[in-house]
Structures are given as structure tokens and as C-alpha cells.
Amino acid sequence: xxxxxxxxxxxxxxxxxEAANQCAAARRLVAAATAVTISAxxxxxxxxxxxxxxxxxxxxxxxxATMLLDHPKYRVQDAALFEAAVARFGAGNIDFADAVALExxxxxxxxxxxxDRKLAKLDxxxxxx
Numbered sequence: 001x002x003x004x005x006x007x008x009x010x011x012x013x014x015x016x017x018e019a020a021n022q023c024a025a026a027r028r029l030v031a032a033a034t035a036v037t038i039s040a041x042x043x044x045x046x047x048x049x050x051x052x053x054x055x056x057x058x059x060x061x062x063x064x065a066t067m068l069l070d071h072p073k074y075r076v077q078d079a080a081l082f083e084a085a086v087a088r089f090g091a092g093n094i095d096f097a098d099a100v101a102l103e104x105x106x107x108x109x110x111x112x113x114x115x116d117r118k119l120a121k122l123d124x125x126x127x128x129x
Contacts, residue, residue, distance in 0.1 A: 001034060001035040001036070001037055001075075002029065002030075002033045002035075002036055003036070003037045003038070003039065004026075004029075004030075004036060004038060004042065005042060006042045006045040006049065008026045008029070009038060009042060009046050010046055010050070011023045011025070011026035011027075012027050012029070013046075013064060013068075014050070030073070033073070035073055035074075035075055036075065037074075037075045038068065038074055038075065038076045038077065040076075040078045040082075043065075043068070043076050043077070043082055044096070044097060047061060047064075047065050047086075047089075048096060048097065051096065058089070059090065061089075061090075061096070062086055062089055062090030065082070065086045065089075066083075066086055066090075069082060069083050069086065081103055081104060082100070084103045085100040085102075085103045086099075088103060092122075093118075094119065098114075098119050102119070102122060102124050102125055105124055105125075106124050111124065111125070111126050112124055112125045112126070113125075113126055113127075113128050114126070114127060115128055115129070
């Protein structure tokens, strides 16, 4: 089993003409591995980067995230939490990190307190002030 940092994971997933050699190297590494473990931090950062830096539409980001979660070679830390967060993210107008925080709070029978008024409108969240 191997572990990837965010940059290697993204190079394996996304065609980047400016980093074609890195993309090829990342894909060879993943292809040769028996399994790939992805930490929660790497998964969260990768989803954020696909959305914000690469500008992928929400539905495409959710599709890629779901593919990683369902792929037999990839093992994502806290996969059940992320599956629920991806579903929230894909179905609504919520930031992925907020979806993860809201899902985490829900799984711990807690209310998520926030200054974000839009987030506070969702079930399980409450505004401060």
C-alpha cells in the first residue's frame, strides 16, 4: 500500500498540460500500487482544489470524489463521513468543508455553530449572534 499527498493525487486525477510529466509519473505510481490510502486531510484538500483552483463544476467535483470513495484501489480515511459530505455537497449549495463539518457534528449528535448565515440555515447548524 502507498499513500499520496494532495499534489500527487491531483496529478493522477487531472490532466494538466503544464505538469504532464508529473501526471504520467503519478499515474504510473498508482497503477503499480496494490492499494492507495488517502488521508482525510488529503481528500478534503483535493476536493477543495478541484473546485476552487481547477474550477470544476460542483457536479464534476462530486463525481470525482464519489469515484475515489467507491474505487476498490483507494482507501479514504473516514470514508463514510466523506460519502455523506459529498452527498450534501453535490445536492446543495454548500462548501465541501462546511459539508464535512456539518456531517461530523451530526454524527456526534452536536449542533454546528457558525457565523456563516447561509450555513446556519441548514439543519444541524445554528448561527452565533
